[in-house]
Amino acid sequence: MNYELICGLETHIELATDTKIFCSCRPKFGAEPNTTCCPVCVGMPGTLPVLNEKVIKYAIMMGLAFGCEINLNSIMERKNYVYPDLPKAYQISQNSAPICIGGEVVLPNNRKIRIHHIHIEEDAGKIINKNGSIFVDYNRGGTPLIEIVSEPDIRSPEEAKEYIEKLQQTAKYLKISDGRMQEGSLRCDVNVSVRKIGDENFGTRVEIKNMNSITFIVNAIDYEFKRQVEILAEGKKIAQETRRYEEKLNQTQGMREKENVTNYRYFAEPDIRKVNLNKEFVEGIQRELPELPDLRIKRYKTLGISSKSAELIARYVRISDFLDETLKKCKNPNIAANFIIGTIFSHLNTEADKEEFKIPLNSNEFCYLIDLISKNEIDQNNAKQILIKSLEKKGSLKQLCDEFTKIKIDFDISSICEEAMSLNKQAILDYKNGTEKAFQAILGTVMKLTHGKANAEEAKKIVQEKIKNDKIFI
Amino acid sequence: MKSHRSIILKIHELLETKKISCVELIKKYLDEIKKNKFNAYITVTENEALNSAALVDKKISSGQEIKLLEGIPVSLKDVISTKGIRTTCGSRMLENYVPIYNATCWEILKNNGAILLGKNNQDEFAMGASNETSFFGPVKNPYDITKVPGGSTGGGAASVVGGLAAFSIGTDTGGSLRQPASFCGIVGLKPSYGSVSRYGIIPMASSFDQAGPLTLTVKDASIVYDAISKFDEKDSSSNSQARNLTYDSLDKDISGIRIGIPKEFMNGMNSEIISSIKNVIKTYENLGAKIDYFSLPEVKYAMSIYYVLMCAEASSNLGRFDGIRYGFRPKNYNNVEDLIIRSRSEGFGDEVKRRILLGTYILSSSYTNNFYKKAQELREFLTCAFASVFEEFDIILLPTTPTTAFGFDYAEDDPIKMYLADVCTVTANEIKIPAISIPCGFDKQNLPIGVQLFAPRFREDILLNAAYKYESENFCVKIVDGVNNLY
Structure with missing residues (x-):
């Protein structure tokens, strides 16, 4: 019997605002426990939240990027549950009137994954188990998050991967998040069910919580699909539950039984006014929206850059910005793109290096080099050696170019x-x-x-x- | 005091003219407090008070001018966070909790030089109308120590009428300032929601809570209100518009003012209270006010709305007391869940537990539409209905309480009986308008009776003007004990 995968993702993205969502603390990854928090974000009795306007703006930017409808009258609500890392015993979130509704994410294969909604919420602290004791670190508490909830439109682990990459890339282009999964800036809850091909109704859904690696997400979906198909093939029923992915075993394991209706006792947060926006505000954000990756790739192609190169460069917003800076002055997009991919990429070993894109030369210098190549004053091979030297911080690129052309003039x-x-x-x-x-x-x-x-x-x-x-x- | 009709002005004058030093003054209050006749204080801040008083004296002796509230002894309800001074909420849960920051309203008073004598006893987490739910024992009514002082701001009211503070700051969620003011024969002002910052006030029901002054006179209430009513960026519900300050318009002529009497609150009340209220109406007529009765049958829902929404918000607000970061923690527990369960089971009293259970039930997904949503809608409806009433009237006048101060264990077996003590007061909190209770007479047991006035939201100026004019005609505050008597 043939089954198909039905998958929906709840993606949490940490917003890179200067301050937290309800107070003026500045979150910092890797800080000493309980040093980037204040009476407000540890929920000391009597403190009150004040909503950070940037958070609303960033959520709207993400919504506009995916064609969501912006809710001009959204409200913050309390989601009540008890856990030691949640110091108020409620998370301030959105439920009945989220900030963005609808929209879609277009995958490279042109399949469209519909977005149910995007909402704003605060992150919780962290539990640390150490030497048999339990500690709580509230540094992360109050970090602003947006949660992007997709419809169950994803049909393969690869699509899940592409969907997440798209969200991640877009967030980086909008400069609303650093999107570093390894630091937990992007986390996913994955909902998986299966059904016989041709069936209209969905099967029983299993949720895999709190995943922060694309590889693990792909593996977990793959595993969960096979597990569910096996159960159904044996004529048994899938239990509605929350599961955890065990990296070492590459399996999912049941966590706790989930009630049919989760009882979070949502109600409107009385400490925060309704988020009433006007159209002009949203239109202003729309106007300021930067060029997004798809458009950028298109533009690169019209400049004569190969589509593979264009996609590779556009994947990293900082590298892509660097190319754009270069192209403002430089007339040879193709050579510039080739040098970026050939030489600069191989200098930046890891994905993180490419994301960070910290190189000791600026676009002016880079442009200077490309121009020399165009004028035939340096051949490609020497240009490459000079560029590598400069990347290895053995001198500024301009200086190295000048030295080279000077010596060349000096000899016959x-x-x-x-x-x-x-x-x-x-x-x-x-x-x-x-x-x-x-x-x-x-x-x-x-x-x-x-x-x-x-x-x-x-x-x-x-x-x-x-x-x-x-x-x-x- | 009669000449000033303000203990704040009187003390200010005594200090400025050096008839008494601030240290002497504070010592007198502290000596009285130590006798502990009414159990009005949970924490007395003797050293801090004397140190601050010495600074005021230094300032005066060096010829510097002092501010109006400088050197004035104040007490605070124990839900108001005071940095470095324990803030218990009248609960075992916070018996040893010391805040690391100041509530905005206390910060303002402190910056104005007011001297904190201590933290008042109150109903646990402000839940109660008799001050009997306090972990620190009941407060006695200075008028008659066999009677309750009202609640939840019972300690504050007893302090003011019992001469243990010149004035006090309390909070009012459904009547918690006005009902004790009425039972203790003093002035209790609940400002409009949004007038006084809620930052640092440990909440019961966030959309109802409002802090305000308990004072001997309307002028005192006006002075304190004008000081603490300020926009606070730390409180999103704080009114960011310019305030209608009250002091300069206190004595304005009120002839022609339109006063409405809701029929619903004139029937079925204690007859002594009704006849006292009728006398107030006569006084206003003599002052040239236009009196008319009106009916708003929907106010019969006010109590239900209040107890649904208040319990819902309270159940969520009190979730944070889990024994993990601060507050009561049992000696023995098996794991985190057990720690939380035991902390709450042993740290909270019965009334608090009752309201948490009610609120949790009300918000649970199967019932929220029947209770919470319906109550929200009715609250909005009531707000609109009163908006039209205020098109016809400038002031609404009604009793503060259905009875005068009752004895202890009045509602021992029936919590609803206690809840009904709020019947005349909750509406003002629901529709977020300012309300004041002022003394207007005594019953046959010689217990004080209070009359209540409502005004439109953020019109504390009209409210206090009307209250002051009445008080000038019929001043019936008695200072029954303590230091305030000296003036």
Whole structure:
């Protein structure tokens, strides 16, 4: 029997606002426990929340990016539950009137994953188990989050991956989040059910909580799909439950039985006024919305950049911004793109390095190099060596370029070639007798004599010419 | 005092003219407090008070001017957070809780130089109308120590009429300032919701709570109100508009003012109270007011709305007391869940538990539409209905309480009986308008009777003007004990 996967995601994205959602604390990843919190975010009796306006703005930006309808009259609500990392015993969130409604995420295969809604909420603290004791760190408490709730439109683990990557990439383009999954800035609750292909009704849904790695999410969905299909094939029923993904075993395991209706006792937060917005406010945000990745890729392609390169560059907003900066002054998009992908990418080893994009040169210098290539003053090979040197912080790119062109002017390539040929008489004979490799020895000497500054192509031509025309070496 | 009709002005004058030093003054109050006749205080801040008083004296002797509230002894209800001074909410749960920050209203008074004598006894987490639910024992009514002082701000009211503070700050969620003011024969002002910052006031029901002054006279209430009514960016419900200050318009002529009497509150009440209220109406007629009766049958829902919404909000507000970060924690527990259960079971008293259970039930998903949502809608309806009433009247006049001060254990077996003590007061909290209770006479047992006035939201100026004019005609505050008697 054939089954299909039905999957929906609840994606929490930490917003990169300067201050927390209801107080003026500045969250900092990796800070000493309980040092970035105040009476408000640890819920000391009598304190009151004041909603950070930036949080509303950022949520609206995300909504507009995916074509959501913006709710001009949304409200904050209390979600009541007891847990030691939740110091007020309620999370201030949204339920009945979230800020963004509807919208869709378009995957690379053009499939559309509908968004149910996007809401604003505060993050909780963290439980730390250590030496048999339980500690609570409230640093993360009150960090602003948006939760993007999809419809159950995802049909494969790969689509889940693409969907999350799209959200992550968009959040970075909007500069509303750093989207670092390893630091928990993006976390997912995954809802998985299966049904026979052709069935209209959904099967019983299982929720896998709190995942913060795309690989694990893909594995967990894969595992859960197979598990459920197996159960159904045996004629048994799926239990509605919350499961946890065990990384080491690559399995999901049951956590606690979930009631049919979760009882969070939602009600309107009396300490925060209704979030009443006007259309002009939303339109203003729409106008300021930056160019999003899909459009950027399109634009790169019209500039003659290959679609593979365009996609690769657009994946990292900082790298893409760097290219755009360069293109403001530089007339050769293709060379620039190739150098970014060929040389700069290989210098930035990890994904995190590419995200961070910390390089010791600016777009002006980069443009200077590309221009020299266009004017044929540096060949691609030397340009690459100079760029690597500069990336390794062995000098500023501009300086290295200038040194190179200066040395080149200082020597006469023709006489250097002659000198190299006189030092490699045997090699010339070998070359003439058909040993192609021998030619490299001559070029090697040219490079040695010019400290690598000679244009290899130029030298090659000169040497070949000299061998052909001049018999003196025979 | 008669010449000023304000103990604050009187003390200010005594201090400025050096007839008494601030330290002497504070010592007198502290000596009285130590006799502990009424169990009005939970914590007495003797050292801090004397130190602050010495600073005031230094200022006066060096010839500097002092502010109106400088050196004036005040007490605070124990839900108002005071940095470094324990704030118990009258509960075992917070018996040893010391806040790390000041409530805004206390911060303002402190900056104005008021001297804190201590923290008043009150019903546990402000839940009660008799001050019997306090973990620290009941407060006695200074008029008659066999009677309750009312609640939940019972300690504050007893302090003012018992001469243990020049004035006190309390809170009012459904009548918790006005009902004790009425039982103790003093003035209790509940400002409009949004007038006084709620920041730092440990909440019972966030959409109802409002802090205000308990004073001997209307002028005192006006002085304190004008000081503490300020926009606070830390409280999103704080009114950001300019305030209608009250002091300058206290003595304005009120002839032609339109006063409405709701028929619903003139029937079925204690007859002595009704005849006293009728005398108040006559006084206003003599002052040139236009009196008319009106009927608003929907006010019969006011009590139900209040107890549904208040319990719902309270159940959520009190969730944070789990024994983990602060507050009561049992000596032995098996795990985190057990710790939370035991902390709450042993830390909270019966009335608090009752309201948490009610509120949790009301908000649970199967009932929220029947109770919470319906009550919300009715609250909005009532707000609109009163808005039209205020098109016809400037002031609404009614009794503060259905009875005068009752004895202890009045509602021992029937909590509803106690809840009904709020019947005349809750509406003002529901529709967020300002209300004041002022003394207007005594019953046959010589217990004080209070009359209550309502005004439109943020019109404390009209409210206190009307109250002051009445008080000028019939001043019936008795200072039954303590230091306030000296003036």
